[in-house]
Amino acid sequence: MAEKPIGTPGSQSLLEFQTVVQQNEEIFGPLKALGKQGNNNTMTFEIGSSPATPAILATYDSDPPPAKADHSIICKGDCLVEGKNTKVAAYRKIKTAGQ
Amino acid sequence: MNKLFQMVPLLFLLAGCASLKAYPDVSTDSSAELAAMTKYLEASAITKYDSKNASDRDGLSQQDWRNLVVNARVRAIDIHFNEFQQQLFREGIGFGLVTDWVVLGLNAAGTLAARGTANALAAGSAGLVGGKAAFDKNIFFDKTLPTLLANMVAKRKEVLVTIRQGLGTDVKDYPLMLALTHLDTYYDAGTIPGTLTAIAADAGATAKKADTDLKTLLVITAAPEELQKRRAKAATFVKQLDQKSLQQLAQSLNVPRDEDTLGNVLAEISKANKTESFDIIAQKIKILFNEEI
Numbered sequence: 001m002a003e004k005p006i007g008t009p010g011s012q013s014l015l016e017f018q019t020v021v022q023q024n025e026e027i028f029g030p031l032k033a034l035g036k037q038g039n040n041n042t043m044t045f046e047i048g049s050s051p052a053t054p055a056i057l058a059t060y061d062s063d064p065p066p067a068k069a070d071h072s073i074i075c076k077g078d079c080l081v082e083g084k085n086t087k088v089a090a091y092r093k094i095k096t097a098g099q
Numbered sequence: 100m101n102k103l104f105q106m107v108p109l110l111f112l113l114a115g116c117a118s119l120k121a122y123p124d125v126s127t128d129s130s131a132e133l134a135a136m137t138k139y140l141e142a143s144a145i146t147k148y149d150s151k152n153a154s155d156r157d158g159l160s161q162q163d164w165r166n167l168v169v170n171a172r173v174r175a176i177d178i179h180f181n182e183f184q185q186q187l188f189r190e191g192i193g194f195g196l197v198t199d200w201v202v203l204g205l206n207a208a209g210t211l212a213a214r215g216t217a218n219a220l221a222a223g224s225a226g227l228v229g230g231k232a233a234f235d236k237n238i239f240f241d242k243t244l245p246t247l248l249a250n251m252v253a254k255r256k257e258v259l260v261t262i263r264q265g266l267g268t269d270v271k272d273y274p275l276m277l278a279l280t281h282l283d284t285y286y287d288a289g290t291i292p293g294t295l296t297a298i299a300a301d302a303g304a305t306a307k308k309a310d311t312d313l314k315t316l317l318v319i320t321a322a323p324e325e326l327q328k329r330r331a332k333a334a335t336f337v338k339q340l341d342q343k344s345l346q347q348l349a350q351s352l353n354v355p356r357d358e359d360t361l362g363n364v365l366a367e368i369s370k371a372n373k374t375e376s377f378d379i380i381a382q383k384i385k386i387l388f389n390e391e392i
Contacts, residue, residue: 002359002361002362004359004362004365004366005316006316006317006318006319006366006369007316007317007318007319008318008319008320009318009320011260012320016320019321020319020320022322023321023322023327023330023331023369024319024369025335026327026330027330027334027365027368027369028334028362028365028369029106032120040316040318042316047361047362047365048338048339049338050331050334050335075110
């Protein structure tokens with residue numbers, strides 16, 4: 001599967017960053033990796049069908065990122081949130097039967 | 100356990116002996132060897148190579164003569180490099196390397212020994228490190244030169260491969276003059292300034308690549324909600340296009356058509372986070388495929 005790295009300004013809030021991730025999952029496909037390059041955050045998407053549930057971003061203090069009920073961890077990375085070095089994890093809600 | 104104790108004096112002996120024989124005695128006389136190769140090392144070897152008369156080259160063809168000259172000069176450079184390497188070792192790095200190995204040996208022995216013995220060994224190790232510190236006048240020699248030396252050896256091998264490959268070909272493809280240029284590179288690779296230049300060039304190339312990566316990274320921000328619906332619809336439509344249609348769209352959008360054409364077109368959609376810029380893409384899709392986005 002082909003992957004596409006995209007950047008987004010590291011000056012954004014976590015919510016803005018998450019919106020960019022979610023919008024681009026609808027364009028490229030599922031998020032695969034997060035990171036930073038210079039003043040920007042990097043997001044790598046796998047080109048394919050958009051995921052059924054969007055990625056949710058959360059900051060955390062130290063590895064490993066905490067588990068989140070009914071969610072799986074997609075990836076984690078050292079990113080920038082409002083210009084500050086921040087550990088960010090991406091989660092996705094696990095679809096259960098009937099959902 | 101007795102064997103462990105027997106090792107300790109040996110380790111200290113090794114550490115204490117700054118002139119430890121890291122290099123065994125050579126069984127050949129390098130000066131005599133160089134003297135024997137004089138005719139291939141002299142400038143006249145080049146004149147002989149160019150001569151139309153094979154008798155000037157001891158009856159050898161140009162190719163055979165070239166190979167003899169080049170091999171002799173490689174050997175001469177190697178002799179001098181080996182001497183240089185040993186001299187560096189004598190001037191300081193050797194002691195650093197040997198001490199490090201002895202410390203490792205003592206620590207390993209300490210791990211294996213019982214507590215009391217381990218303390219004694221650990222104390223020995225500490226003493227040795229302390230002793231070494233007293234001699235550590237020059238961090239450059241201790242830490243930097245072994246790395247430089249490793250780089251030199253690696254780079255020399257790299258150049259030698261080029262030379263050896265050249266010697267397997269005809270003189271038209273690999274004339275002596277070209278081989279001599281490679282020999283200069285081979286010599287340079289074994290020098291401190293040469294290896295520093297190579298390291299600096301590698302670092303520069305890495306920095307340049309990082310810079311290029313940074314410049315080529317497409318940086319985007321979010322689009323308004325209504326526009327995002329249209330962008331998602333366009334992306335879904337593009338993903339189901341066959342290769343020919345995808346190439347057509349890529350061409351009309353003026354995006355690179357390569358092994359990642361789909362990714363490039365999707366990136367164009369992702370980049371269009373204003374209605375005006377997205378309308379251009381929607382318009383092209385309408386014209387080419389009569390699809391309303």
